Amino acid sequence: MRYLRPFALTATVGYAVPGASDASRSVEWAGALEYSLLYLQNNVQDQGFSNFIAHLTPIVEFSFSSPVDAGGTIGTFNPGLIWSGQHEQVAVEAILPVNHATGDNVGVIAQLHFYIDDLFPHTLGTSIFGGKP
């Protein structure tokens, strides 16, 4: 049971009202299921991971759109892997359509994020108003 503790689930639900009158309103729902190897290593059971492996996070993101007026749900599952460092994060995910209405091709997405506040703590990472951190 304790090996479930590194799991994290986030989700969001929204209601989309398009500007065009001929487009359908829809419920947009999405989320992510993650498993933090860093949390597993540091808080549950030391696995002897190297520093690189410990900063990996397997993840499955999902994003769906369910029209309210007409049409069926479309969306994708995005299984992938994130590596989180001190100042940057790298992620690679596959994009898998959930049904034929979404599409028939498999895609891939790669992301590189920089932690701007950590890279430039005294300029971009500081308060616009008030004192220094």
Next chain:
Amino acid sequence: MNARMFLACLAIVVPVTPALAHAFLQHASPGAGAVLANPPKEIVLEFSESLEPTFSGIAVSDAAGHDVAAAHAVITGGSMHVALNSLAAGSYRVAWRAVSVDTHRTEGAYSFTVKP
């Protein structure tokens, strides 16, 4: 504006300063979930960044919640260690908090067991 020009402008407006970050736990002894035949004499934690000693620390408690540390934590650079009383068999909890020198805060907790 193309990408090269944007980066050039960014380099001009953002002065280079030392990069700082959260202090991540990189090594713990004993580690999380360890089952030990011999009781440890101290807890040693190594972090990825230098720590602010005033706001960082370790608490070690037994299953009843009693403090089993023999002294205050000693913090040097990016490492923390605390001496322990003589530990009996049982389960113990280590709770740490780390504030890096740029004031980013992290915290965590784990357990280890001393076998009878």
